[in-house]
Ligand code: ATP
């Protein structure tokens with residue numbers, strides 16, 4: 001019994017009292033992305049396992065240790081997406097988007113699944129906001145997506161977040177680097193974890209990203225890729241930095257960043273905060289010039305980033321950043337008796353159609369209990385509707401803050417209430433507005 005009333009380890013519920021923060025954040029992220037020309041893409045939660053093996057990379061932690069993989073009833077191997085890029089790249093290919101004008105800019109908000117050890121900032125189900133820009137090799141694009149992430153933090157008022165930048169070169173310049181890494185790790189191989197021992201032959205760079213403390217310690221003094229990159233990659237990196245400087249985006253070069261996914265080339269970056277504990281990387285991304293080809297498409301240099309919205313929310317909380325709370329109940333209509341209850345149902349329907357948050361009794365409570373409930377849900381106004389009010393067609397609307405009452409014709413309530421409440425509430429704020437031709441429900445929602 002206990003099992004069914006407990007969410008699965010590493011997953012979490014977001015309750016109605018909190019969800020407005022997620023909604024605000026999601027809207028802000030999509031709005032910012034839109035300004036940069038990124039349009040939302042939605043892809044399935046699960047894909048063929050092979051997509052991630054190929055797209056994320058066989059030797060990555062994600063593929064080797066973290067995927068939720070299972071056979072469906074048709075015997076296909078299915079994996080819950082651990083990240084968004086592979087699915088976006090698959091959609092790009094499947095729908096022939098490479099025939100469209102380049103670059104193709106898409107963004108998404110999606111839940112990802114990784115079988116990791118749950119801890120602060122690390123869950124088994126988590127949401128990522130991501131952007132992908134397909135079809136450009138220009139360093140201007142690298143700087144553009146970095147500035148998008150930067151704009152997110154600036155818009156939200158986040159402080160103390162640093163941009164760490166590196167170049168991990170192309171497959172060409174990586175050949176020499178792999179040789180140097182192999183030589184370095186070969187000498188210390190008896191201390192590497194079993195997974196990294198396997199990586200030594202196949203992909204020694206992955207050892208740099210291992211979470212095992214011993215491997216981390218060994219990797220600390222390993223040769224840095226930045227010392228091995230070829231002239232073209234170096235030129236590209238210099239240019240990215242120049243664009244960032246031009247846009248006044250501060251960065252530090254961190255030669256230790258290699259990123260956890262195999263498909264990255266050239267620019268890689270992370271936005272890191274010290275305010276949320278050990279899982280401080282809020283955003284990570286970079287270039288993946290070879291991915292589309294790896295998946296069977298035409299050569300399409302591309303890039304993107306993923307931002308964990310859970311970690312971003314933790315950071316906003318830690319820095320005391322406030323979210324605009326949505327407005328609650330504007331008016332509670334309290335009917336007395338069956339007849340009034342029918343009238344109340346019709347009145348709230350009209351008010352809602354006009355953009356008002358209107359509530360009435362759907363429990364069958366006494367008037368006293370209804371008033372208590374109206375108070376609990378924070379109703380700004382209440383109206384008691386008895387047989388007398390129904391008979392006379394008039395009723396009083398009471399301002400719950402000031403106690404002041406105003407009489408309305410019931411037949412005109414839905415028509416006049418919105419303007420009335422916006423006037424009242426803006427007056428209470430000490431603002432006097434000319435409301436001619438203005439979208440009143442939009443104002444109401446923002447009060
Ligand atoms: P980490 O080093 O923290 O494991 P990663 O390199 O695996 O991160 P990416 O695959 O680049 O992360 O994912 C991009 C972003 O998604 C991360 O920077 C982080 O904000 C978020 N993220 C990744 N894994 C998790 C998780 N298990 N729980 C919550 N957020 C996560």
Ligand code: MG
Nearest residue numbers: 061062116260
């Ligand atoms: Mg990880």
